[in-house]
Amino acid sequence: MCGIAGIWRKRNPVGALDLSDIARMMQALAHRGPDDHDSWNNGRLALGHRRLTIIDPSPAAREPMLTACGQGVLVYNGEVYNYRALRQTLEAEGRVFRTASDAEVVLQALHHWGPEKAVPQFDGMFSLAYFDARNEALWLTRDRLGIKPMSVAETGERLIFASEDKALLACDGFPCNVDARELTLRLAWQSRDSSYSLFDGIERLPPAGLWKITRDGIEKRCFWHVLDVLEPARITGDISSDAEHLATLQALLEDSVGLHCIADTSIASACSSGVDSGLITALAKRFRPEIHGYVVDPKLGRSEAANAERTARHVGVNLRRVPVDKNRFLELWPRVVWHLESDGWHASQVGLLALAEQCRADGVKVLLTGEGADELFGGYLWQATSMRMWRPWSWPGRLLRSRRSLDRKFERLRYAPYRTSLANGYGRDRNMVLRALAPELNFLQMKIFERLEPVTPLADRAFLGSCLYDLYSHLQDLLHRHDRLSMAASVELRVPFLENRLIDFAIHLPRQQKYRRKTGKWLLKKVAEKHLPHQNVHAAKMGFDMSSDFTAGTQTLLHGGFLRDVMKWPASSLEDLIDLARRDEPSRLRLVGMELFLRLHVGGQKIENLTEALHTACRDAG
Structure with missing residues (x-):
């Protein structure tokens, strides 16, 4: 886990300005790799790397890393967990290794097989830049679901890229200009963080992006997308028994957690009271007997720490509570926004940063979490609600409606098939939403629904489609949040549910294996019953919420701020917006969070000054 940076010159060779910029970029990424750093340049390319040593801490594994012939160069952020198997294959084909690192395996695979063959074989989380001097080509790529980030910008004669x-x-x-359209989309509650930047001129490499840069320009492609790999016939033709599915999922999870426990450093887990992180903790205990867990323990509102203790006792791990009171919350909130490079729209993000900082203070560099399970296995309420939207076509509902009425309703819903669809209105209103907001995501909903056409009944098709769509919407925000806030404390966060074989298995499960008898994540919970307390497995889903009292009063920060000016809201509307933020916590988090973002990046204010400003706002609110 590291930070990478690079500058590609379109014509002229790399000069002093480029090397100075590489140094500045590496300094900006110091939190991602405090253990080591180095740089390299040759001709039109300069590369920089900040290292967080996880696998093979020896100096020989330092990056930028070159092949023995000097014709291949790599800077790499992340972990490819199947590197040992890939290494065996490469050695059988005559490749010789100098280190025990996964980075060298990645480099050798790219150089020996070529990126188009090598990258789809990587099982893990990664963003990387690989330069092949044999044909003067620079390759940029990112893992299939975008766990690890990469930002790119073209500035005249240069293409620059980095982890943040x-x-x-x-x-x-480089101009620090905010993109007003992106700001509007965030305020409109769009899931944007992982793939889109709030800064004008900065592009995020998409999940599974595979870009080839040469003197002729940029060739952009993706090596994986759920629309390309989804096989509806596997879903409709599934004849496996519950017991067979259960055994397969158990084996896949054990294999994935075992791979994710490979590290030459200490490992811990985020162990909440829920199924996902609890199951990861229980399985990780088999591979790392010394593992301990962490849980955030808010001092306002509800805390899940007591229920998490039940899981910890059951699986035999020590659980460390991370307390967060209001003073700590207001101290961390501006830091959250700074590292997210967005508005910090969910109060739980502060809790994650507090947890990561405690890990680092305890000497822990790797943290396992349960992200991805709800998207893959059907754990969200809105997925079930999407299914209910399509029940009029199921028996006996279809007997109560005419064929003509159902056809009209189908034509309307097929363009907005899920509960999370923004365009659930009619005709003209729906089309305005699709055109004006985020067409690339909104039309993806329809494409997924159409790809699942063989799946019946329509309610099942909508449920499965909603799960798949969440991989590109809700999950993207979660992955962005987890990368930025864990790396803010120099901690590598690993997500064992997002392993290649698990992803393939989950996206081809029938609805009955995900949602049955009003129970989401049905199959996953059957596995969890073998490892976790029954009470925790079947408790109502709570999510990681933090009390609205943490942010109460902060809405007065909107007085005299930047947000109104950037959005060009009339002054007369400001009091109404502040009143809305006072009454409605989601609006307060969005509006105040965006104000913090603008003060940090447009106003150049310091984090500590914004913490004091938040305290003042709370006092002014009475």
Whole structure:
């Protein structure tokens, strides 16, 4: 897990300005790799790397890493967990290794097989830049679901790229301009963080992006997309018994957790009271007997720490509570926004940063979490609600409606088939939403629904489609949040549910294996029953919420701020917006969070000054 940076010159060779910018970018990414750093340049390319040592801490594994012939160069962020199997294959084909690192396996695979063959074989989380001097080609790529980030910008004669936007902003003369359209989309509650930047001129490499850059320009493609790999016939033709599915999922999870426990450093888990992180903790205990868990323990509102203790006792791990009171919350909130490079729209994000900082203070570099299970196995309420939207076509509901009425309703719903669809209105209103907001995501809903056409009944098709769509919407925000906030404390966060074989297995499960008898994640919970307390497995889903009292009063920060000016809201509307933020916590988090973002990046204010401003706002609110 590291930070990477690079500058590609379109014509002229790399010069002093480029090397200075690489140094500035690496400094901006110091939190991602505090253990080591180095740089490399040759001709039109300069590369920088910040290292967080996880696998093979020896100096020989330092990056940028070159092949023995000097014709291949790599900077790499992440972990490819099947690197040992890939290494055996490469050695059988005559490749010789100098280190025990996964980075060298990645480099050798790219150089020996070529990126188009090698990258789809990587099982893990990664973003990387690989330069092949044999044909003067630079390759940029990112893992299939976008767990690890990469930001890119073209500036005249240069293409610059790095792990975070702030590294690009550190380059000499790079303008720090906010994209008003993106800001509007965030305020409209769009899931945007992983794939889109709030800064004008910065592009995020999409999940599974595979870009080839040469003197002729940029060739953009993706090596994986759920629309390309989804086989509806596997779903409709599934004849496996519950017991067979259960055994398969158990084996896949054990294999994935075992791979995710490979590290030459200490490992812990985020162990909440829920099924997902609890199951990961229980399985990880088999591979790392010394593992311990962490849970955030808010001092306002509800805490899940007591229920998490039940899981910890059951699986035999020590659980460390991470307390968060209001003072700690207001201290961390501006830091959250700084590292997210967005508005920090969910109060739980502060809890995650507090947890990551405690890990680092305890000397823990790797943290396992349960992200991805709800999307893959059907754990969200809105997925079940999407299914209910399509029940009029099921017996006996279809007997109560005419064929003509059902056809009209189908034509309307097929363009907005899920509960989370923004365009659930009629005709003209729906089309305005699709055109004006985020067409690339909104039309993806329809494409997934159409791809699942062989699946019946329509309610099952909608449920499965909603799960798949969440991989590109809700999950993207979660992955962005987890990468940025764990790396803010120099901690690598691993997500064992998002392993290649598990993804393939889950996207081809029938609805009955995901949602049965009003129970979401049905199959996953059957596995969990073998490892976790029954009470925790079947408790109502709570999510990781934090009390609205943590942010109460902060809405007065909107007085005299930047948000109204950027959005060009009339002054007369400001009091109404502040009143809305006072009454409605989601609006308060969005509006105040965006104000913090603008004060940090447009106003140049310091994090500690914004913490004091939040305290003042709370006092002014009475």
